Amino acid sequence: MTNVRLVAVSAGLGKPSATRLLADRLVTAARERLERQGEEVEVRVIELRDLASDIANNLVTGFPGARLREAVEAVTGADALIAVTPVFTASYSGLFKSFFDVIEPDALTGKPVLVAATGGTARHSLVLDHAMRPLFGYLRALVVPTGVYAAAEDWGGAGDGLTATLPDRITRAAGELAAFTAAARQARPAGPAQTPAGDGAKEKEEAEVVPFEQLLASLRPGRG
Amino acid sequence: MSVLLISGSPSAASRTARLLDHLAGRMDRPATVLRLRDLPAEALLHGDTAHPGLARATEQVAAATTIVAATPIYKASYTGLLKAFLDVLPQGAFTGKTVVPVATGGTAAHLLAVDYALRPVLSVLGARHVTRGLFVLDTQIEPLAQDLLPRIDALLAEVPLEAAA
Numbered sequence: 001m002t003n004v005r006l007v008a009v010s011a012g013l014g015k016p017s018a019t020r021l022l023a024d025r026l027v028t029a030a031r032e033r034l035e036r037q038g039e040e041v042e043v044r045v046i047e048l049r050d051l052a053s054d055i056a057n058n059l060v061t062g063f064p065g066a067r068l069r070e071a072v073e074a075v076t077g078a079d080a081l082i083a084v085t086p087v088f089t090a091s092y093s094g095l096f097k098s099f100f101d102v103i104e105p106d107a108l109t110g111k112p113v114l115v116a117a118t119g120g121t122a123r124h125s126l127v128l129d130h131a132m133r134p135l136f137g138y139l140r141a142l143v144v145p146t147g148v149y150a151a152a153e154d155w156g157g158a159g160d161g162l163t164a165t166l167p168d169r170i171t172r173a174a175g176e177l178a179a180f181t182a183a184a185r186q187a188r189p190a191g192p193a194q195t196p197a198g199d200g201a202k203e204k205e206e207a208e209v210v211p212f213e214q215l216l217a218s219l220r221p222g223r224g
Numbered sequence: 225m226s227v228l229l230i231s232g233s234p235s236a237a238s239r240t241a242r243l244l245d246h247l248a249g250r251m252d253r254p255a256t257v258l259r260l261r262d263l264p265a266e267a268l269l270h271g272d273t274a275h276p277g278l279a280r281a282t283e284q285v286a287a288a289t290t291i292v293a294a295t296p297i298y299k300a301s302y303t304g305l306l307k308a309f310l311d312v313l314p315q316g317a318f319t320g321k322t323v324v325p326v327a328t329g330g331t332a333a334h335l336l337a338v339d340y341a342l343r344p345v346l347s348v349l350g351a352r353h354v355t356r357g358l359f360v361l362d363t364q365i366e367p368l369a370q371d372l373l374p375r376i377d378a379l380l381a382e383v384p385l386e387a388a389a
Contacts, residue, residue, distance in 0.1 A: 013271055049270075056265035059234040059305055090348035091341075094308025095269050101304045130344065131301075138300040 003042040004034050004181060007078035011048045011085040011096035018118045020047065022150045023084040026116060029174030030082065037182055044078075046071050048095050055098050064102055071099075076107040080114075080181040081141070083132070087119035091131040100135060108139040112180035114173050116148040125149040142184065144176035145219070176219060183214050227255040227383075228288035232295035232306025234261050239365040240296045240328045246368050247292060247326075250376060258284060260309050268308045278312055285313060290322045290383050293346055297329035301341040310345055319350035322383050325357040328365065335359045355382050 008027050012019030023045060031041045048055070054068040064072060075081060085096040115132040119125075128147035136143045146169060154166040164172070229248055233240040241259050248255035258281060260268075267275035273282070285291065295302040325342045329335075338357035346354050358379055364372055 052269040053266050055304075056269045059261070059265045059269075062235075088311040089307070089313075089345045091307065091345050094304050094306075094311045095271075096304070097298075097301070097307050098269060098304025101298045105299070131341070134341070135299055135301060 004039045004079045004185070005042050005044070005074075005077060006030055006034065006080050006082070007074055008043075008045045008082040008084065009048060009075060009096075009099065010045060011093050011099070012118070013049055013086065013093075013095070015049075017049075017086075018150065018152070018155075019084050019086045020045075021155075022116055022118050022148065023082060025170050026082045026084070026114060026148065026174060029170050030080065030114070030177050033174050033178035034080075034181065037178055039182075044074055046074060048099050051099070052095060055095065055102070058102055059098065068102065072102055072107075076103065078111065079185060080112045080177055081108070082114045082116065082177070083136070084116040084118070085132070087117050087124045087127050090124055091127055092117070092135070097135075100139075103139070105139065108136070108141040110184060111141045112177055112184055113141040113143050114146075114148070114177045115143055116150070116173070118150045120152050122149070122151040122153070125151070142180050144173060144180055146173040146176055148173050179219060187214070226288050227251055227253060227290040227292065228284055229255060229257045229292040230285075230294060230306070230309070231257065231259045231261070232293070232303045232309065233259075234303060234305045235296070236261070238296070239362050240294050240326075243326070243328060243360055243365050243368075244292065244294055246365075247376060247380070250373075251380060256284065256288075260305050263309070265305075268305075268312060271308075271312055273312045281309070282313060282317070285317055288321065290324070291318060291346075291351075292324045292326055293342065294326035294328070295342065297327050297334045297337050300334050300337055302327075302337070302345070307345070310349065313349060316350040318346065318352075320352050322353045322355060323349075323351040324355045324379065324383065326360070327357065328360050328362055330362050332359070332361065353384075355379065 008023045010020045010023040034041045054065050058064045085092040113136050115128055117127050128149055133143055148169050150166055229244040231241040231244050244257045248257055264277045267278055295306045323346045325338050327338045338359050343354055
């Protein structure tokens with residue numbers, strides 16, 4: 001069994017950052033679910049704040065430097081991706097979008113992705129569905145049904161009676177990510193590490209299409 | 225009583241910026257084009273609002289009565305560069321202003337990005353009025369397609385002459 005490469009991208013600006021905290025919670029939950037499925041999990045968290053200068057240089061020169069290229073390769077080579085952004089002006093942050101602007105349009109095709117966001121209040125929760133899903137939809141990623149939005153009052157809160165609590169949502173989203181990851185890996189022939197982008201890209205794309213029934217089955221409650 | 229046209233293209237030879245030059249040329253009032261590419265990119269992405277280069281751009285926004293917010297379409301949305309600039313503006317930076325959303329793209333398939341991606345972020349900054357959008361294909365910009373002129377003029381006619389209170 002090869003390792004599952006679980007990568008989280010966190011676009012938080014602060015230190016400490018609620019966005020990074022949410023990313024860590026999601027990583028922990030997803031790792032636990034994947035390990036329960038018998039996977040070995042390799043975790044990498046990418047802080048976009050640390051890459052801001054590299055992303056800025058890329059904007060100016062049009063070429064990603066070594067550090068940015070390496071981060072992009074980690075994301076495109078991941079078996080599962082967790083993408084977390086703070087909400088600024090009712091959407092993902094400019095830093096978050098600038099990072100994904102660097103990624104080739106077909107580099108995330110078929111990749112299981114969990115989308116998550118943090119904000120001061122619950123008022124901007126729909127960012128998940130109105131900004132993040134369309135972005136990863138364009139990139140043809142497999143976005144899991146549950147997105148996780150954490151408002152300030154969600155941390156340690158008991159929910160409002162209409163919404164599941166933050167830990168519940170994290171657990172559900174992580175379970176879905178683990179199920180999608182297993183399904184995507186099953187659909188891909190076992191073998192050495194993924195071919196780098198551009199090399200046999202067509203073959204890779206065909207191999208990554210997961211039968212719909214399989215995805216549905218992996219989402220049924222009580223599994224995994 | 226002035227117009228600020230903001231180009232969110234990171235490209236040096238930007239068709240979006242060229243389109244804004246054309247638009248500025250057809251306006252009946254003072255109009256300035258702000259190319260976000262020329263701002264200090266590092267300060268922008270770090271959200272360093274105190275940087276003099278960003279403070280100056282923020283003042284330009286505050287002084288304008290009309291904003292034209294233009295972006296090439298990247299990944300079916302506005303660019304990260306445009307968004308990074310909107311992120312450093314103070315809350316309610318567009319309060320009382322008329323804002324015109326403009327996008328350029330290689331394919332008409334992404335026209336709805338104007339209304340589904342760009343419009344909401346302009347509206348949340350407090351714009352008094354976000355006009356109809358303008359979507360222009362890359363191939364229509366240099367030289368400017370003549371059949372665009374009536375569309376552009378009709379759109380600009382919707383921008384009120386009086387400054388909002």
